[in-house]
Amino acid sequence: MIISTRERTRVTIPILLISAITWMMLLVNPGSIMTLAHHRHLVTDSGAMTHAHHSVTDSGASPVSFQMLLEMNPISSLTAGWALMLVAMMSPTLIRPIYHIRERSFKQRRARSVTLFVLGYAAIWMAAGGVLITVMLMLNLLAPRSYLPAVGVGIIAFVWQCSPIKQRCLNRGHNHSELAAFGIAADLDALRFGITHGVWCVGSCWALMLLPMLLLQVHFAAMAVVTFVMTSERLEQPRPLSWRLRFPGKLMRIVVAQTRIRLQSLPSRVRPSLAVLRKLF
């Protein structure tokens, strides 16, 4: 049995499109939905907020100041922003498991099973988001307008990246196990797959996801870098558990190799004009 190229495309293209559209939404920020992404800008850059900000910081990290911070950054906006971040950053990493579900499900159940998988996966990440957003807000209170929290989280993320626990989480994310085909068992398996995949995904990426939330001026650039790292390390194959520096070069290697292949397959009359480009690769 062979899975056709068309079926692969059918999964890959929509997911990449969804990710791209969400990235656009984050960048354009319609209706200031991205309070999460910009709340520190609001606090620090807006004159209207300066007073409130000072009130918060002057009172220290108290329940009152935390309440004020929440008033400036409503839960609904934080949640929506977090959800958009997830869709933009995580959806490319779901191509393989969604492909697995579609392959293992009856055609008429594919959409339903994929939906259940995504719900399970998203539930785990939204729960994790509650914790991470709280941590972010607390760090904002403790050290406003400081890069120290970002540096601290960066160090933690680096250590986590090198740890065998991180490797274990990455390895488990490759386990695409059996799925029931019929009835409620199929639904439960799809949901369970989403939940377990989400757990390993959170275990792998929580520190990386926290980092862009703490970076002020380079929020989107940090998001892009983290997306690149996460996507790249998912493409790597499982490895033995150990402490090691992990260089997320797989995605870059794929891009370089595929670019080179496409340049080579261009008509010969075009190729000479691209000689300079080829040298770059």
Add this chain to the structure above:
Amino acid sequence: MANFTRRNAWNNGGTFANPNLLWYAKGVGVMQSHPLDDRNSWWFFAAIHGQFITYEIGFPGWGFIPGPPQVPTTPLPSQDLQNLYWDQCQHQSWYFAPWHRGYLMALEAQIRAAVVGLGGPSDWALPYWNYFGPNYEYEIPPAFTQQTLPDGTPNPLFVKARHGPQEDDVIYVSTGANANCQNETNYNRYGGPRTPFSHSGETSGVLENNPHNVVHTDVAGLRRLRLFSVRSEFVDALNAEQLPVGLRDSFQERGYSLSSQARVFIEEAPRRSWWIFDGTQAYNISNSGDQRRLDVSGLKMGLMSDPDIAALDPIFYLHHCNIDRMWAAWNAKGNSNPTDINWLSGPPAGGGRKFAMPMPDGSDWVYTPADVNSLSQLDYAYDDLTTGLPFLPATRLSQRLMRLGAAPAVASTAQGENMDGGDNAELLGAHDGALQIKGSGARATVRLDPDVRGRVSASLADASETNLPDRVYLRLENVRGTIDAFKLNVSVNQQNVGTAALFGLRRASLKDGQHGGTGLTFVFDITDIIDNLFLANALDEDSLDVRIEPNHAFADIAQLTIGRVSVYRQGQQ
């Protein structure tokens, strides 16, 4: 014109009267005389395929392999060399055939250099073992079972850890192996599915599944030696002196007495099988299911059973030479290899490792499938491309169409059949729930979905040369276990559909292995069975009866499980 011709190892009776085998033995001896960290050594080359050198618990760790050969575990080469060369073999992948072709070419060059250094022929070429040949050629050539060479020196081709399909150290290829794969016309089904670099994958092509895997398992085999049994109430009374020394030491090293460990085992892990390796012997401790008896057995597996030790056995290369010959024969009949640039360029096209081999002149040979795509571009040939099976794919499709009441197909239709897999691969039915493979086997009732079954029926009813009928496949998904040296015979509605040899199972089941412990998936073409049901107006049955029987009654010890048994239809349009 090729400079080197690969010939049948069974020439001159497969003995050392065949100069190809004699020089092969001497060349292997030279390579075995080099240390592990020498790029030109036998051990280094075996590690290129796969290695288990630093595994310190026991067999199949290299330090625990009973000799001969005496397998070294030191000195290790630099990490850079290991990263470049070791653990490269491609399995369950469309790179299976081209990677092994390059691997054989490099090994052949090494042996040839050694042969020439010994004053042998400069046109020496690797022999192949055509186990589908006439007479006794299904048996291992006798040169591999002799303990000494004609001059009385130890025979480097002799390996102790070969046990054969019947647990009696008689080495031959069983009737479960066949060349039916040669009837496949699509490369992805023949050579393996599209994958990135795949040192361990999930689903094999038919060439790899059978005969490749079956021959590995047959040659390796395993032997089980029952050491003793004891009822649980007597476990505490076991005297340590009653135990084999290795088993006793193994317990003591872990801080256990047999009685304490056995009691924990019996009370807390019912139906569990527990392994101990003492350096030369694998011990299995299991309860009998009624939790009242402890069975202690020893198990010996052959080198060819596991990809991480298989290439230590000199017969490995003759087996793969035959696999390479079958691929060449498949091409010679007009079947095409992929033209996809991602196949031609090899794993680096997907950001993966490159294929690299050390050559005897000290250079590195980095190659891609495009470099070994056809024998016509290489420097060797086979004296014979007969594979022991009539190869008539066009006739096969024509016969199928005629049976279904349609006009026969022309050859071009048969050759072009389903090159991209069609657009309609979909699940037709499944048995939900994992199956545990006991020594007595397992049985699954595969429920068919009525809508999909209707589409299959419609496809068969409307079959024509321009509307090719569906093909149907049985899949054993997520097969996991701890020992590779077993085979599963599979039947559907009491009709045999093939053999799944579990070569690579242990590695595919490791949670930190290349696929996160997903296990192996085996695919069998059951189109003929479905056709027959259709023609007998019996395709409206809502289930298929699938039986899976292991080749050894003590398969329980391998903890074999099948995650799901499923059936798929594949549209051909």
